[in-house]
Amino acid sequence: MKLHWSPRSPFVRKVNIVLEECGLTDAVERVRSVAVFAAPPNPEILKDNPLGKIPALITEDGRKLFDSRVICEYLITRADRDDLLPDNPDARIKHLRWQALGDGLTDILLLWRTERGRGDHADPVILAAFETKTRAALAMLEKESAELAQTGFGLGHISVVCALGQLDFRYADCGWKPALPGLAVWYAEVSQRPSVAATAIVDDGDGPAGAADATPSFTYGTTS
Numbered sequence: 001m002k003l004h005w006s007p008r009s010p011f012v013r014k015v016n017i018v019l020e021e022c023g024l025t026d027a028v029e030r031v032r033s034v035a036v037f038a039a040p041p042n043p044e045i046l047k048d049n050p051l052g053k054i055p056a057l058i059t060e061d062g063r064k065l066f067d068s069r070v071i072c073e074y075l076i077t078r079a080d081r082d083d084l085l086p087d088n089p090d091a092r093i094k095h096l097r098w099q100a101l102g103d104g105l106t107d108i109l110l111l112w113r114t115e116r117g118r119g120d121h122a123d124p125v126i127l128a129a130f131e132t133k134t135r136a137a138l139a140m141l142e143k144e145s146a147e148l149a150q151t152g153f154g155l156g157h158i159s160v161v162c163a164l165g166q167l168d169f170r171y172a173d174c175g176w177k178p179a180l181p182g183l184a185v186w187y188a189e190v191s192q193r194p195s196v197a198a199t200a201i202v203d204d205g206d207g208p209a210g211a212a213d214a215t216p217s218f219t220y221g222t223t224s
């Protein structure tokens with residue numbers, strides 16, 4: 001299998017965690033592919049994913065799979081690891097819902113950074129909406145932190161971990177952990193899991209300069 005990847009992509013990290021869980025990490029040839037939302041699409045990625053996004057996986061029999069949700073389900077089925085995405089309808093919906101919440105939060109964090117990177121041209125209404133949605137998603141996860149802890153590890157947890165990892169990567173000083181203690185305890189515990197620890201985001205410096213990183217971030221403990 002061939003994987004378009006980046007060591008700093010939270011959506012690629014979902015796939016990396018599943019690969020680790022399934023013992024398939026060495027079955028993949030990695031191609032370092034730069035994907036930037038606010039830039040011309042990478043032609044090498046477009047050949048395999050017309051949406052220009054990573055992750056994209058090419059299987060041994062030539063199937064071009066995207067996005068992370070499809071790739072993760074493919075790998076889980078291939079490895080017969082239905083504990084990660086149970087067949088039982090209630091358990092399955094629980095994981096798919098957490099996946100939607102985690103992936104949705106990650107999408108917002110990526111788009112928010114892109115908008116912040118526009119400096120004086122950033123739209124304050126859009127910035128405020130991203131902040132409101134981020135706070136609401138984190139508040140929901142705090143409410144559900146006991147259920148996250150009590151439910152067998154699976155795809156839903158993987159998406160939430162990757163969203164929180166992205167928050168720590170790009171908004172390291174936002175101070176969410178003291179404000180959301182249940183979620184912080186669950187996150188600290190799940191971060192010890194070998195598949196999660198082995199796949200931490202790494203900034204390899206490849207890609208566009210982070211104009212957004214020079215502009216003010218947000219602080220979880222305050223209101224906007």
Ligand SMILES: N[C@@H](CCC(=O)N[C@@H](CS)C(=O)NCC(=O)O)C(=O)O
Nearest residue numbers: 009010011035036037053054067068
């Ligand atoms: N829904 C997609 C999202 C993938 C995504 O947004 N990937 C980012 C990198 S983390 C990307 O490729 N961005 C480039 C773009 O949006 O054009 C998935 O789950 O794979």
